[in-house]
Amino acid sequence: MAIIEIREISKVYRLGEIAVNALNAVTLSIERGEFAAIMGPSGSGKSTFMNILGCLDKPTSGGYLLEGADVSGLKRDDLAAIRNKKIGFVFQGFNLLPRTSAIENVELPMLYNGVSIKERRGRAEAALGKVGLSGRGNHHPSQLSGGQQQRVAIARSLVNDAPIILADEPTGNLDTKTSAEVMELFVKLNTESNITVILVTHEHDIAAYSRRIIKFLDGNIVSDEPKTKT
């Protein structure tokens, strides 16, 4: 069974008289443990698609089965619970809480699912360890480099043992070397922990870390193929 099963999903934004078709009946399925890259020109609907995958947004029409369960009709709070347990987000701008230590940023998702204070600390430290930041827990985001901040964000996405990580241009704000380190981290999480990773990127170098490349154009998937070994 596919972990993500998307059927004919459309998203229409209405701006007064004009309707923007951000997604046109997109159908896609992704198996557990896949590492997929989404590519495409600006405005082709990649972020819109990721937001729907991440249950941050609802499609205008179409069906979405996540781990076999229909999530397209769920209410706000139910979607929040799914984001909490099943999905880890990694954003281009890191999106860490300012003036909050790294460890507390990593603990954040556990605030919303009743993990005890003691267990939270332990799990957050373990997650920081996985991304190679043990000992940096007390640093605030402003005291960390971009790559380190992005690794804190990845630790945050891991802490609830979510089976899926969605990353929208995770290396967009990073230099080449740091990008490579972050990408190797994703590869490690994908191969060692069998986490399904889906990321959006403009760069072929980054897409090269994945094993499947999905190309978007004007709200449609125009190609979807395993990475060709070059």
Place this chain on the structure above:
Amino acid sequence: MINIPSTIKISFRSLRVNKMRSGLTMLGIVIGVGAVITMIAVGTGASQRIEEQISSMGSNLLMILPGATTAGGVRMGMGTQPTLSMGDAEAIQKECASVSYVAPNLGGVTQVIYGSQNWSTGITGTTPDMLYVRDWTLSQGRPFAEEDVRNASKVCMPGQTVVDNLFGNENPIGQIIRIKNVPFTVIGVLDKKGQSPTGQDQDDTIFIPVTAAQKKIFGTAFPGMVRIIMVKAKSMEDLYTAEKEITELLRQRHRIGDRQDNDFTVRNLTQAMQASEQSGKIMTLLLGAIASVSLLVGGIGIMNIMLVSVTERTREIGIRMAVGARTWDIRLQFIIESLILSLIGGAFGIIAGIAGSKMLSMLAGWPTIVSPLSISLAFGFSGVVGIFFGFYPAYKASLLDPIDALRYE
């Protein structure tokens, strides 16, 4: 499954980030709570003083004065026509079942001398029962007896003010004072009573046997004349009956025809006092209500700041939603924040209120009483204000769209 302790921790942190702003917002509540506590303290103090003065008058009192009450309620020449007598007092004591004690009063202001000291004070010529009528006791010595009244003995019981002015630190018992040049032996000293509800010093008086006042000091228009008769009813419920019984009895004794007006007036002191007691309570309520307005203004300040805070932290809200915060997680976070602001403000407001009350007492000399009830009331009210004015900003925050919030710059 909402995590209250962590939410409280988060709230404290975000309040600390903007110390100045949080402090100023709290100040509104500090002032509000302080004002409520101070105003209630002023009101309670005033009511308490009224109550004390009322109880110092003695309970269940009726006062009978000579002179008529016209139909319009205006008393004509009250206390001027000598119409009341010792006989009236004795008859009331004997005939009226609802009356427990009766004491006549014939007096006036005159000079008293002890050694080289002299003092002008009110003389109260009366009977031993006056002490029961007025719920008055002695601090020293013994009261005069029925026998002293029968013999018009020259014995007296000065009040504390008189003792202080004539004797200083000397023991007054057994000493002789001259009232209008007539020597009187001090046999007892009246306990301190303080001010009457009308502001008179009740201790500035000397009790002497009514007969001595009649024969040796003031003289009378007719034998046995008294100015006032004080009556104590058996109970609060008996006051009305006593008033009726006395009126009937005196009309009969004074031979007043069916069509004629009374030549005396029965005044119900207790009722009049209760009215002023009531107005004291109403004043407390009013003061408290006015002060609450400033607490409301403080609450609006909190709401204002919380709205600003929600806007500033839109992105934070988006992040929290993205990692799984539900509607009530977000709402509670902001409500708790606003509640913390108002409760800390409330705590400081209690201190401010107590300090303010003390200052008013010291500087203006007003009696103030800070009651635990007013403290818990004001503190509780500040909590309610925090939740109430925090709710709308919290509600707004919880309705944000996660994607818009995440994109917010």
